[in-house]
Amino acid sequence: MKAFLYRLLTSITMVYLLIPAPVSAGGKKAKPLVHVADTRVLSGTYLYFANMYNENLLLFGIWTVVVLTALGSGIGFLMDIIMSKIGLDLRSRELRE
């Protein structure tokens, strides 16, 4: 793994040096549209997230990634336990084309 990471780092440095600057040059910026959540009709968790969305998008973005990761891996492991109870062999498969 250490050797792999070392090789990967060397390769990335080479890519960085080989790619000419014009390729990564920027274009015109698109006009952002502002959307605001209507918090007057909300309460509890909904209100908490809607307020965060309106006031601090960066924090909301971090929360989204955290919730997705926790939920994705949590459900994944939970389903793994449930599936293992069925009695199927879920640790090996035969590669066949």
Added chain:
Amino acid sequence: MEASAWYMMYMPISGIEIFWPGLVLIGFAVGVIGGFFGMGGAWLVTPGLNILGFPMAFAIGTDIAHIAGKSMIATIRHAKFGNVDVPLGLAMLIFTMLGIEIGARIVIYLEAIGLVGPVVRWVYVGFLACIFLMVLTDILKKRRREREKIGEEDKLKGGIDWASTLHKIRIPPMMHFEMAGIYCSLWLPGLVGFVTGILAGFLGIGGGMLRMPALIYLVGCPTHVAVGTDLFEVMVSGLYGAFTYTLKGRIELIAVVVMLCGAAVGAQIGTVATKYSRGMGIRFWFMVCIVVCMISIIFKQYGLTLIAGILILAVVALVCAIIMGIMFKGAAVELREKKAAGK
């Protein structure tokens, strides 16, 4: 806040009421299809969300966030099977990100000169047509070889074999990717990731539809490993996409959570079904999805958005039913055999 009926759910950010069982169903369907083919499935979620009533910008953002979570669930299952080659995925990922950035900048340039819509759609159709022809040739070649029974058939060999030729290019550093069982230059998966990344960024898609066949035909991965490794990539790039879309304020987190409940079950079915399917079977149904996606884009180009959406959802339902059939049939046989062996 009062919901009008039990089957309607209020979306606090977009401010609309949504038929939540529809969200669960979409999550389930994309879980089955994504787990089986190793792709995100943005092409089927976005029109589905749009039909349920989400504005397009929210449909795309919510779709990307859901794909990240769903891919995580499917990747965990594929990793247990030994279908995920993490070093290969990581090697491709970095180049893919670079490619996506360049692809996105090409789009911004095309937008500035007012050509983005039709150019992107026709390039997409062109690529899907190429993938369709490639997979079709592959399947036909494999079938012919099986019919003619030339020598001892290699069970890991497909119809088309370009990867062996590409493996002969020995530019250091050379890498051995254990799970995929390939030894090649790091530049090969890197270049494949870079090019598919440019296309994904240019077309505004996750790229699983391009990367999965590229992993098979160009890098030389067995189909099952290509599916698992691609899902690993979709998971990481999806999380990045979810973050950037959230910063643009176009994600409905509640909808994502509801969809993930359906995806949790669907992803298990899709992933376990790969165990009972031959690589060629996965490639065949992948080809069917490619054709439908291609037709739907052509419909959209001519303004027939509703027909395109309905066509996609109909085929999704059909392919889902077939994958579920493969999974339940295979599982029943395995359990029967286990029971017989235990007696």
